[in-house]
Amino acid sequence: MAGPGGGAPREASGGAPGGRRRGWRRRTVLGGALGGLLACVSASSQHESVARPLALEPLPAGSKLDALGGLVLDTGVIGFGGLSALHVDDALNLTAIADIGRWLTARLVLRDNVPQGLAELRSGRLLDGAGLPLARGHAGDAESLAKLPGGGWLVGFERWHRIRAYADFASPGRYVAAPPGLEAAPPNGGLESLAVLADGQWLAIEEQNPWPAPAETRPAWIGGPARWRRKLYLPAPGFDPADVAPLPDGGALVLERSFTILAGFGTRIVRLSAAQLEGDEVMEGEELLRFAPPLPMDNFEGVSVFPHGGRQLVALISDDNQNFLQRSLLLLFALNDG
Numbered sequence: 001m002a003g004p005g006g007g008a009p010r011e012a013s014g015g016a017p018g019g020r021r022r023g024w025r026r027r028t029v030l031g032g033a034l035g036g037l038l039a040c041v042s043a044s045s046q047h048e049s050v051a052r053p054l055a056l057e058p059l060p061a062g063s064k065l066d067a068l069g070g071l072v073l074d075t076g077v078i079g080f081g082g083l084s085a086l087h088v089d090d091a092l093n094l095t096a097i098a099d100i101g102r103w104l105t106a107r108l109v110l111r112d113n114v115p116q117g118l119a120e121l122r123s124g125r126l127l128d129g130a131g132l133p134l135a136r137g138h139a140g141d142a143e144s145l146a147k148l149p150g151g152g153w154l155v156g157f158e159r160w161h162r163i164r165a166y167a168d169f170a171s172p173g174r175y176v177a178a179p180p181g182l183e184a185a186p187p188n189g190g191l192e193s194l195a196v197l198a199d200g201q202w203l204a205i206e207e208q209n210p211w212p213a214p215a216e217t218r219p220a221w222i223g224g225p226a227r228w229r230r231k232l233y234l235p236a237p238g239f240d241p242a243d244v245a246p247l248p249d250g251g252a253l254v255l256e257r258s259f260t261i262l263a264g265f266g267t268r269i270v271r272l273s274a275a276q277l278e279g280d281e282v283m284e285g286e287e288l289l290r291f292a293p294p295l296p297m298d299n300f301e302g303v304s305v306f307p308h309g310g311r312q313l314v315a316l317i318s319d320d321n322q323n324f325l326q327r328s329l330l331l332l333f334a335l336n337d338g
Contacts, residue, residue, distance in 0.1 A: 085145035086302030101140025156191035177225035250274030
């Protein structure tokens with residue numbers, strides 16, 4: 001595990017900690033070539049085969065979000081599910097990662113801001129520092145995604161808690177200094193939320209609290225390597241933070257998730273202001289939307305905010321847990337109040 005000072009363990013083949021990296025240069029070259037071969041390209045224009053439209057009922061008058069529509073993703077065509085983090089840019093380029101160590105890119109097809117499908121699908125395996133595919137499980141449990149301003153990506157992982165930086169997803173993932181104390185996170189309750197804010201600072205929020213009190217808050221950090229500053233985040237009772245996305249005004253949207261056997265999945269979208277992010281008080285977001293029928297109730301784990309058509313759009317993606325009883329959904333909303 002990464003230590004409090006950001007030190008990273010050495011890797012053996014497959015991304016597990018420990019061991020010497022013999023022949024690193026040769027493995028990097030071979031691993032990069034292997035990563036390229038593992039990338040699956042599906043450039044078909046038949047975006048209907050990848051995803052089909054899902055109509056959403058209008059939200060009540062006065063809501064802070066408009067429901068635009070959604071997509072039901074065909075994980076059989078994609079090749080996998082488990083989608084756990086999302087990024088969409090202003091050119092409608094969509095990037096997602098899965099908690100089985102996979103990535104995918106596509107172009108989001110909209111008509112009048114209503115989702116129609118996905119086109120130009122590509123997918124592949126996330127790579128370790130030597131350019132070899134991350135093994136599914138302990139090494140490959142990718143849960144959070146952030147776009148770097150100069151290009152490239154940050155990916156946060158659970159179980160083996162760490163952050164990797166990728167120039168692109170055909171390249172090896174190098175370690176970056178994770179927040180001090182992240183290594184104490186519960187195995188399945190780590191870095192679900194990671195974002196690069198409008199001012200360039202990084203924001204990280206743990207899904208669960210490893211300490212006995214105050215149990216209702218979640219550890220959070222703002223800053224970046226060598227300049228992390230400790231904060232606390234307060235979700236709604238029964239909810240956990242599942243992802244975070246930057247807003248252009250310096251704030252952020254946080255996606256919260258809940259689950260009980262009786263009630264099933266719950267979803268909340270809340271907004272943090274730039275002042276809350278910079279201050280020392282516990283961060284508690286303004287609720288913009290709490291899902292209720294007829295909105296689809298599923299395991300939403302990824303959120304992204306992007307400008308399109310003169311509006312700020314909010315996209316959510318769900319993790320089907322590789323379970324045939326669940327769906328991989330992409331939902332699209334628009335902010336009503338800027």
